[in-house]
Structures are given as C-alpha cells and as structure tokens.
Amino acid sequence: xxxxxxxxxxxxxxxxxxxxxxxxxxxxxxxxxxxxxxxxxxxxxxxxxxxxxxxxxxxxxxxxxxxxxxxxxxxxxxxxxxxxxxxxxxxxxxxxxxxxxxxxxxxxxxxxxxxxxxxxxxxxxxxxxxxxxxxxxxxx
Numbered sequence: 137x138x139x140x141x142x143x144x145x146x147x148x149x150x151x152x153x154x155x156x157x158x159x160x161x162x163x164x165x166x167x168x169x170x171x172x173x174x175x176x177x178x179x180x181x182x183x184x185x186x187x188x189x190x191x192x193x194x195x196x197x198x199x200x201x202x203x204x205x206x207x208x209x210x211x212x213x214x215x216x217x218x219x220x221x222x223x224x225x226x227x228x229x230x231x232x233x234x235x236x237x238x239x240x241x242x243x244x245x246x247x248x249x250x251x252x253x254x255x256x257x258x259x260x261x262x263x264x265x266x267x268x269x270x271x272x273x274x275x276x
Contacts, residue, residue, distance in 0.1 A: 157184025
C-alpha cells in the first residue's frame with residue numbers, strides 16, 4: 137500500500153505551474169515545446185521548486201500532442217491542432233483584458249488579438265486560419 141497517491145496537475149497559468157512545481161509529483165503541460173520550456177515556464181518552475189518539499193523528489197513532466205503517421209493525415213492533424221489552438225488563443229480570456237491568450241504557452245505576439253476577435257465573433261474557422269502553419273514540429 138502506498139503512503140501517498142501521486143498528484144499530477146494539468147496547469148497552464150504562471151501561478152498554477154508554480155503550484156504544480158511546489159506540491160505535485162508531476163505536471164501535465166499543454167503544448168509544451170521542450171526547446172522553449174525555460175523561456176515560457178522557467179520562472180514559474182523555479183519559484184515552485186524553491187518551495188518544494190525534498191521528499192517529493194524531482195518534478196516529473198509529461199505531455200501529449202498530435203501525431204500523424206501517414207503523410208496523407210498530416211493536414212488533418214495540423215488542422216485539428218490549429219482549431220484547438222485557436223480555442224485557447226481566441227476563446228479563453230476576456231476580450232477587453234488582453235490581446236493575447238492568458239496562457240503563456242500559447243501567446244502569439246501580433247496575432248493573438250486578431251485570432252481572439254475572429255473567434256469571439258463566431259468566425260472560428262477564420263480564427264484557426266489566422267494562425268501560422270509550420271511544416272516543422274517546432275513553431276517559429
């Protein structure tokens with residue numbers, strides 16, 4: 137019998153990621169690019185780990201994503217990812233509050249306001265189409 141059930145948190149905001157790094161065994165980030173981990177989440181992770189109990193051990197992380205096995209499905213996977221991203225970038229957060237998403241991992245300087253305006257005006261397909269399409273797994 138375990139003494140403790142492991143806690144994994146799916147956290148997006150700065151303070152929530154900090155809390156995950158402080159109290160949880162694991163963190164389930166959304167749209168995590170390992171190459172950009174420190175730039176996007178470094179401050180929050182360091183702040184949480186500074187308060188972390190040693191008996192928790194190292195914070196574990198795992199993430200998911202879209203995967204297309206066959207070339208014929210790449211376009212479908214990319215469209216699904218753009219649709220989901222447009223929801224988070226454009227459909228979450230108050231229009232008056234921000235021109236970009238409140239979630240740091242999804243901030244898109246210069247386009248966040250356009251995506252948000254289109255999405256909140258009910259033009260979800262156009263909001264998704266306003267996002268950049270990258271041929272690589274790491275956005276530019």
